[in-house]
């Protein structure tokens with residue numbers, strides 16, 4: 001969680017763990033506002049990660065952000081988790097491929113290109129079969145790229161194919177709220193009431209086929 | 213000044229938001245049902261329920277406020293169901309409630325879902341007085357609870373296997389009734405007579421516990437056997453006989469609980485208490501034993517946020533607001549929050 005003013009991250013806190021995100025929302029919000037010496041009523045917008053990622057995790061963030069934006073009467077901005085990760089590696093000149101574990105033998109992935117013009121998105125956020133990752137990249141004309149995100153090590157350790165992959169240093173592989181807040185400034189605002197995550201995948205449930 | 217609590221309930225497949233004044237007056241109680249969606253799957257799909265809650269929550273809050281002719285500025289506190297329930301669904305309501313509470317600098321009150329059901333009785337125009345015994349009967353619970361005063365619960369008995377509502381749902385499923393099974397089974401039962409002598413599990417003498425698995429097996433065996441023998445099955449008779457067996461035991465044990473604890477006030481709560489056969493049987497038995505029976509209106513028996521707002525009010529009045537780290541819990545025991553001074557006053 002972070003408080004961002006213009007392109008400056010005034011305060012930021014990150015924490016890890018599969019569970020317990022919900023219980024830390026309020027202490028974290030209190031902390032970042034206090035450290036930034038900002039009153040909550042002075043906030044002019046709320047940026048939140050739209051996904052892809054853990055379904056429950058996305059909902060924890062977006063539910064809180066909705067409630068906050070509505071009660072403060074400020075707009076919401078949704079930012080892709082993969083874009084956020086790519087932006088943290090913007091110094092790398094070339095293709096940047098953030099990867100998150102998506103279970104079911106897939107990664108959440110997208111391809112970005114960083115050059116003098118800045119960061120350009122080349123694909124949507126997708127779920128890609130792990131074993132087809134290199135084929136997919138090759139098909140997109142990517143011969144050389146930087147891998148980042150939590151699944152970097154796993155993907156980077158696979159037998160090197162025709163795509164040569166550099167790996168981002170560990171300290172930029174985790175999503176940071178500060179980066180998300182800074183890049184959110186160039187995104188359109190959303191009505192918090194209708195904001196929803198980009199799950200990328202549908203629920204795995206199948207409608208029942210007649211009978212029981 | 214009056215206490216206006218905005219309450220949120222998202223423990224299962226209904227997104228509900230209510231505004232309750234002083235734990236008594238319901239200004240609005242909006243419920244967005246997801247039955248249509250889950251019907252396609254024959255039951256609640258947790259991931260879909262969570263997605264639906266997130267899609268609905270803001271609109272349901274907006275409706276609850278506009279029906280009450282209030283804005284967020286008028287709200288005194290935010291209440292939310294903390295558990296038990298589907299954790300993904302609970303988290304949407306909880307985190308959204310946290311956002312609202314934080315933005316408006318309001319106290320946040322986590323409420324136990326069962327406590328909510330129980331407190332639906334305090335929304336009656338003549339609420340119960342203490343001490344009381346309440347039968348909380350739903351898809352997840354069949355509990356007999358003794359209350360000496362607000363926030364003070366003693367479990368007298370509970371189901372040892374299936375909850376009554378769960379048994380209803382299972383039997384409805386084998387009778388090929390659509391989801392949700394309970395109300396459909398009740399409708400079918402109304403067209404038949406309780407002619408099949410299914411067993412009543414009374415357990416050992418003096419026990420106020422319940423057991424419905426034997427009854428469930430007996431019903432399944434009956435259906436299975438008649439199919440094997442090529443006999444015609446009368447679903448309405450099966451439904452009526454099953455419902456009669458469940459109702460009889462629920463009523464008997466509730467009356468016994470009231471008599472052994474010496475209370476005059478008996479309350480009904482939970483989704484299954486919307487069942488009219490149970491309501492009328494309990495009413496007759498209570499009258500026969502000189503007990504006063506309290507039963508919330510049907511719309512306050514099934515899951516709704518007004519009951520959460522009612523329970524939250526008494527918690528808030530007792531200074532039992534939640535701390536900032538409140539989290540959703542799929543399993544959550546009903547915990548006393550009353551400061552116990554050992555006396556018997558309400």
Ligand SMILES: [Zn+2]
Pocket residue numbers: 325329350482483514515
């Ligand atoms: Zn319930």
